[in-house]
Amino acid sequence: MSFLLPKLTSKKEVDQTIKSTAEKVLVLRFGRDEDPVCLQLDDILSKTSFDLSKMETRD
Template structure:
């Protein structure tokens, strides 16, 4: 399910994500897109992204 979530591929993109979410909580997951455990972890926020965004979380 990692294809449903934004993928940051460089340090600059990570820095921009951090700087642009001053009023929200940002959860970053570092791992490989093909790793089954990482894909299971990606599934949780992808299914709840609408609810999390209402609470101030950035998915």
């Protein structure tokens, strides 16, 4: 289980997060906490989340 990334546990939480995330990139990872591949992806996402949050698009 990733302790560095927020965990959404219900459909309602997922829906609210999607609806409240405007002008941002939202990454949802569906999987099991016991799956080593999912845990590896969580680790990568947690390490890059700060850098990704600083990216912006220019028109």
